[in-house]
Structure formats: C-alpha cells, structure tokens
Amino acid sequence: MQDNHYDIIIVGGGPIGLACALEASLNNLSYVILEKGCLVNSLYHYPQNMTFFSSSDRLEIGDIPFVTTLPKPKRSEALEYYRRIQQKFKLNIKLFEQVTVIDKHNDIFNTKTTKNIYTSKYVIIATGFYDIPMLLNIPGENLDKVKHYYQDPHYYANQKVIVVGASNSSIDAALETFRKGADVTLVIRGKEISPRVKYWVKPDIENRILAGEIRVFYNSSLSEISESHAHIQTQDGEVILENDFVLALTGYKPNFKFLKSAGINIANESPCQPEHDPDTMETNVDGLYLAGVVCGGLNTHLWFIENSRIHAQQILTDIKQKEENLLS
Structure with a gap:
C-alpha cells in the first residue's frame, strides 16, 4: 500500500467512526480514522456525571459486549468501552489531527489535515454535531x-x-x-x-x-x-x-460549512439535512458517505449511537458492491 493511501478515510473517531473501521477490517479494506481531538472526543466532552438514556447493549459496536454494573451506563464506562475496542482491534486512528479539506480528482479523494495529506477511494464522514453550539x-x-x-x-x-x-x-x-x-x-x-x-x-x-x-x-x-x-x-x-x-445549553449543530466544502448538498430549509441515500448512506458525491448523527442536520434527535450503528454495515455493503462491480 502506498504511504497515506487507503481504501477508506473515516473522518471522526467517535463510536460510529469506530464501527465503520471495524466493518472495513471485516471486509479486508484498508482504512484510517482521522480525529481532531481525543478518542471518542464528543463523549469525552459530555458532562462528567452523565448517565446515558440507553442501556449498555444498545451502545455496543462490532458485536462486542458492553458490560456495566448498572442498567444505564455512565460516561466514564462508555469511554472505557470504546477505548478497549480501539486497543483490542488495533484500529488505525490518528488523534488530534483535524481534517481541513476533502476534494476529489479523477475518482480519488484527497483529504488534507492539520498534519498530513491522505488519498483514498472512499470517504466516510462521521463527525457528529457536538462541535458548534447554537x-x-x-x-x-x-x-x-x-x-x-x-x-x-x-x-x-x-x-x-x-x-x-x-x-x-x-x-x-x-x-x-x-x-x-x-x-x-x-x-x-x-x-x-x-x-x-x-x-x-x-x-x-x-x-x-x-x-x-x-x-x-x-x-x-x-x-x-x-x-x-x-x-x-x-x-x-x-x-x-x-x-x-x-x-x-441550547443545542448544537453539524459543521455545515465543512460538509458543503466537500461538495455535499445541504437543504436550505430546517432541518438542513445533508443529501444522502438512506439505504447506502452515500451523498450526492460518489464515494462520499455520511454516518451517525451528522445525517440528521439540525434534527439532532433523529440519530443516536444505538440507531445509527447500522450505518457502518450499510456503507461497507455498498462499498463492497462497488468493488465487486469493478472486478466483474
């Protein structure tokens, strides 16, 4: 593999970004996760005493059990769970490396960060919505x-x-x-x-x-x-x-400016959902996908960890099909 070239670039190292990396591994596709902060950065910045609404089994990724002492896990337990997953599977992740530009030339994505430049055939954006307050x-x-x-x-x-x-x-x-x-x-x-x-x-x-x-x-x-x-x-x-x-504490929103700069169409009317196919999660840009809560735009109550975990499987199923079509 050429240095800094991967089959898939995953932008965002939260639970859904990790789930996408696990699916990429299962499908023998090379990948790297690019995260602007620490591992599961958004969860880290949640209130220290926060208790999740969901039970621990609904926060699991990669069929790895999330065992807790109480029915509703706390922030500290979630941080430990996702950290253990990253370490156990040696998921390839670059921390404290913010993506600044995503552009596409001749079917190859060029992803620029604050530290490097990467190329890939596909990009998955799983950046959440917790970075910009309303x-x-x-x-x-x-x-x-x-x-x-x-x-x-x-x-x-x-x-x-x-x-x-x-x-x-x-x-x-x-x-x-x-x-x-x-x-x-x-x-x-x-x-x-x-x-x-x-x-x-x-x-x-x-x-x-x-x-x-x-x-x-x-x-x-x-x-x-x-x-x-x-x-x-x-x-x-x-x-x-x-x-x-x-x-x-009036809510947060996705980085629409970043999504638009990558070529993704954003609806002008609220909830300003980014354009994507709900079956494959592919955007209007071929080979560029969305995963997790970012898909809901301003409708931040639409997607959570528990109901967007399936996005990883949807995306990798579509990518695998594209790869098979290229070989046939």
Whole structure:
C-alpha cells in the first residue's frame, strides 16, 4: 500500500467512526480514522456525571459486549468501552489531527489535515454535531461567564446560575449544580420541560420546581447578559436577575460549512439535512458517505449511537458492491 493511501478515510473517531473501521477490517479494506481531538472526543466532552438514556447493549459496536454494573451506563464506562475496542482491534486512528479539506480528482479523494495529506477511494464522514453550539445571539453572550458546554457541577457551588434550555443537558445541569449549592434559575422558551427528558430525571426536576428550590421562567428567553446581571424576557415583562454564570445549553449543530466544502448538498430549509441515500448512506458525491448523527442536520434527535450503528454495515455493503462491480 502506498504511504497515506487507503481504501477508506473515516473522518471522526467517535463510536460510529469506530464501527465503520471495524466493518472495513471485516471486509479486508484498508482504512484510517482521522480525529481532531481525543478518542471518542464528543463523549469525552459530555458532562462528567452523565448517565446515558440507553442501556449498555444498545451502545455496543462490532458485536462486542458492553458490560456495566448498572442498567444505564455512565460516561466514564462508555469511554472505557470504546477505548478497549480501539486497543483490542488495533484500529488505525490518528488523534488530534483535524481534517481541513476533502476534494476529489479523477475518482480519488484527497483529504488534507492539520498534519498530513491522505488519498483514498472512499470517504466516510462521521463527525457528529457536538462541535458548534447554537448561539443565543444576544448582547453579552461573549462574556467568560457564559458557557455552552457543561462538565462538572462543583465549579458552580455557591454561585447564581441561569440554565437555558429544557432538554436533558439543561435539566441535568440544573439539578446537579443545585445539589452542589448553586442558586439555579431555569429559562425555558416553551411552556414545559421537554418530554424527551430522561424518565427518571423528569419527576426530580418537576418536584424541585414545585418545592421552589429551582426557579423557572417558562415561555421566556434571555435578552441580554452583563458581568453581574442577566435580562430575561417573560410573558409578564422583563426580569433582571443578579447572576454569576449562564449555562446556555441550547443545542448544537453539524459543521455545515465543512460538509458543503466537500461538495455535499445541504437543504436550505430546517432541518438542513445533508443529501444522502438512506439505504447506502452515500451523498450526492460518489464515494462520499455520511454516518451517525451528522445525517440528521439540525434534527439532532433523529440519530443516536444505538440507531445509527447500522450505518457502518450499510456503507461497507455498498462499498463492497462497488468493488465487486469493478472486478466483474
């Protein structure tokens, strides 16, 4: 094999990227995974105390059992599981190497990274959607006190914290920081806590709200943030609160600019799904595939690890068929 030339380049070293590498190995195709951060980078940046919604068996890849002590695995267990898989199968992965350009000439893809240039017959993009936060686009959002990612509740002990959002990440952050002694206010755009919140967490947050332990403003939004206060637009007018930190956990989106630069068509209307064949996962660019949650565009509740694991098999089945057609 020529140096830095592979049958398949896999962009993204998360669970689905690893699953694609396992399938490539099973089909005797050469590959390399290119990951801009650490192994399963997105999972690493999840909150430290996070518990998955799914049971461990639904997070398995490559038919390798994921054994946990509790029915719902924690972030640390998932990191260990996927690390062991990478090491056991010696999956070929380049860490801390970000892909900057993917272009195609004469049926060969040229993939440029921050460290090297690779060529391949096929490319699989499995980059997820956790890298670019959905911004509030209000004055003061650039202050250091505003965080779009949340990890450890201890940091917010004895602080006045506003948490924006009604989904799992927001509710987990509100409860965990409250239990570390933070004065917590929830700001929710809709009229209720999201029905998608984990079923064992939803009663907890509702009871904390009923008891007056966590303040909540429904049908409301932040309009401005200063070093010492935050402005909330409510149905009853503006409320100004003293504030130390704002956790704006309002969701994330794929890197559409990167996808477009690779030639992938993106729908202009929300949810801005990248064009791909749902049976093969091939995009409008021949030989360029999507895998995992990136396929949903802004619809980040469409794909998860558990229901997108099959993408690896779909893609490799199509690639194998293409290779057989070339030989016939």
